[in-house]
């Protein structure tokens with residue numbers, strides 16, 4: 001047998017790296033389920049997910065499970081789609097190390113001390129950058145321009161933005177840095193993390209995976225670029241809308257409404273319409289995939305995934321209609337509510353600083369700052385706990 005035939009194929013070469021990501025993601029998924037049994041009753045009682053319990057559950061599911069699995073899967077999928085091998089397996093392991101260190105640091109920090117969350121966020125960001133470099137170098141080496149390079153590139157960009165914004169919110173909680181923009185960072189964090197990174201990646205990979213699993217003759221349509229492009233444009237308009245409106249969380253001291261504030265609702269509306277067009281168009285493509293199947297229909301998870309995609313689109317449509325139905329008397333829509341149920345300073349959640357910054361913060365931002373009047377001041381306004 002020649003050396004060439006004995007050479008390990010790329011998919012096997014990175015199998016351990018991929019399965020390390022998968023196994024970790026699955027273990028953290030189980031951990032999230034166990035934690036949910038314990039934490040969800042608390043969240044229901046508090047009527048808000050914006051507290052350490054909610055943050056831990058959200059990040060266990062979205063970073064621990066979804067992002068870890070997505071990173072591992074994207075290594076394999078990129079190799080298959082570009083018919084090449086990953087730029088560096090070693091870099092993949094280093095990235096995994098930073099990702100895990102950052103993830104557990106973040107969880108510990110969200111629960112106990114926001115300064116630790118900042119350090120965890122920085123490690124997670126370092127892992128995210130290494131991941132982007134590895135994937136980017138793999139794509140650059142192949143020099144192929146296609147839908148998957150376009151879509152996964154945009155998704156990775158959104159992941160980095162979500163991580164940066166997360167770390168910035170940690171800084172704002174821990175040290176009061178830019179606390180006045182906390183509400184805006186929060187909204188942008190949710191849109192870039194869930195909309196840009198996770199939904200964007202699911203969208204672009206579905207163009208490859210669904211026809212494959214359905215053994216469909218449906219070819220990649222030209223409209224696929226437009227669908228992915230509209231989706232990301234819609235997400236970034238939603239991010240921009242956060243900065244053109246008074247923040248979603250008045251208690252976070254989002255600032256006085258100004259001239260730029262009038263732009264926010266319009267960006268929000270245009271972004272919502274683009275997202276609805278993208279997902280409606282994608283649903284048409286899904287139906288065409290099913291119409292052109294070759295053999296037996298797949299069962300189980302593939303079918304569930306197939307119907308989940310339009311179901312999420314319908315939920316988003318319902319959410320948008322509800323938002324528009326709640327338009328102000330003059331017909332101007334209200335800004336989008338944050339994606340998670342937001343307690344902020346409105347629900348129970350964390351106290352609002354009674355001094356100038358009016359920021360609300362987590363347990364650690366206030367814990368040691370109780371004054372004679374027993375009213376907690378935040379670290380920015382009361383660094384020595386006066």
Ligand code: HEM
Pocket residue numbers: 049050051054055058059062063067106117120121122124125159162163164165166167169170186189190193194197198340341
């Ligand atoms: C460096 C990484 C990250 C850091 C440091 C971080 C940090 C934070 C912080 C401090 C909050 C609380 C904000 C507040 O309530 O005012 C938060 C909320 C949230 N983050 Fe992240 N985050 C990171 C990455 C991500 C990613 C990648 C996603 C999604 C894929 C995500 C999804 C969420 C969600 C859904 C919430 C809202 C949770 C709730 O309201 O209970 N985060 N994040």
